[in-house]
Amino acid sequence: MMLDDFKQEQPIAYKILLNSVKKNRCSHAYLFETKHYPKKNELALAFAKYLLCPHHHTNSIEADSCHICKRIDDGNFTELKIIEPDGAWIKKEQIDELQKDFSTKSVESKQKVYIIHSAEKMNASASNSILKFLEEPEDNIIAILLTDNIYQLLNTIISRCQIISFQDFPNSKEHSTLEIIANMIKNTNEEIEEFKNDEKNIDKLDAVVRFVQQYETDHKKILLNIKSIWFNTFNDREGMLEGLDLLILLYKDILNISLSLPMDIFHDYENHLVSLSHMLTPVDICHRLDVIIEYKNYLKVNANINLLMDKLIIELERRR
Numbered sequence: 001m002m003l004d005d006f007k008q009e010q011p012i013a014y015k016i017l018l019n020s021v022k023k024n025r026c027s028h029a030y031l032f033e034t035k036h037y038p039k040k041n042e043l044a045l046a047f048a049k050y051l052l053c054p055h056h057h058t059n060s061i062e063a064d065s066c067h068i069c070k071r072i073d074d075g076n077f078t079e080l081k082i083i084e085p086d087g088a089w090i091k092k093e094q095i096d097e098l099q100k101d102f103s104t105k106s107v108e109s110k111q112k113v114y115i116i117h118s119a120e121k122m123n124a125s126a127s128n129s130i131l132k133f134l135e136e137p138e139d140n141i142i143a144i145l146l147t148d149n150i151y152q153l154l155n156t157i158i159s160r161c162q163i164i165s166f167q168d169f170p171n172s173k174e175h176s177t178l179e180i181i182a183n184m185i186k187n188t189n190e191e192i193e194e195f196k197n198d199e200k201n202i203d204k205l206d207a208v209v210r211f212v213q214q215y216e217t218d219h220k221k222i223l224l225n226i227k228s229i230w231f232n233t234f235n236d237r238e239g240m241l242e243g244l245d246l247l248i249l250l251y252k253d254i255l256n257i258s259l260s261l262p263m264d265i266f267h268d269y270e271n272h273l274v275s276l277s278h279m280l281t282p283v284d285i286c287h288r289l290d291v292i293i294e295y296k297n298y299l300k301v302n303a304n305i306n307l308l309m310d311k312l313i314i315e316l317e318r319r320r
Contacts, residue, residue, distance in 0.1 A: 031161035222313060
């Protein structure tokens with residue numbers, strides 16, 4: 001896909017990115033706040049092609065005769081690097097390898113571009129490494145970071161990037177909760193399809209809703225049943241991460257209802273969430289989100305997953 005393919009769906013981002021090159025105002029680092037847009041990775045790659053192509057092609061007709069655009073599509077262009085999570089996290093070693101690769105002079109293009117998918121999944125060491133890379137930018141290196149969850153990135157990283165906010169993906173009731181979440185938390189089309197077609201993921205959504213219902217009803221008494229409510233479904237580090245992501249999304253939808261805003265994701269559980277919204281104030285919900293995000297970050301420094309949920313619930317109670 002080329003940049004012109006996004007002119008209708010993401011007109012504001014399209015115009016900003018187009019003009020940044022036309023007017024010679026390219027940033028050394030872009031942070032795409034993707035808001036669950038299902039073609040986010042394709043748009044990032046299209047922008048990379050626009051930057052790297054010496055002719056700055058924007059449409060497929062022009063690109064058909066461009067060997068650089070074709071090589072980028074084939075994944076064979078040395079001046080473009082794409083980093084994706086290795087399992088649950090993006091690790092320091094991946095950033096170190098990127099820096100090593102980009103320490104040499106460009107051969108095939110005037111510029112080098114790197115794309116980091118799901119940038120909020122960088123662990124603490126990786127975040128610090130990329131921060132150093134952003135703090136001392138070289139003229140010929142351009143970063144493109146993608147995130148659906150901008151507030152999970154370090155503020156120091158955000159401040160060093162030009163933020164490009166995508167228009168909201170229309171998470172209407174035409175899409176199931178499972179479909180919406182698949183587009184949000186998975187990185188490739190293959191992973192998205194696999195997630196949507198795995199019936200076990202419905203059990204995960206049910207488990208998260210049950211957890212919130214029981215916690216908001218019984219509070220710390222939930223500790224007596226935490227194994228059956230949580231650990232029977234989310235029983236390893238990667239599963240724990242996914243479960244906490246779902247908790248964050250669930251509380252965000254409860255907050256939307258509390259503020260008389262439309263739900264974004266959990267349409268299939270609307271009645272449950274409406275009932276929960278009657279039990280909580282917006283301030284309560286924000287406190288819940290703060291704690292869950294904090295404990296999700298603990299996973300990045302190898303927290304004991306067997307104790308993490310106990311500590312999370314105790315902290316929720318402390319701030320209640």
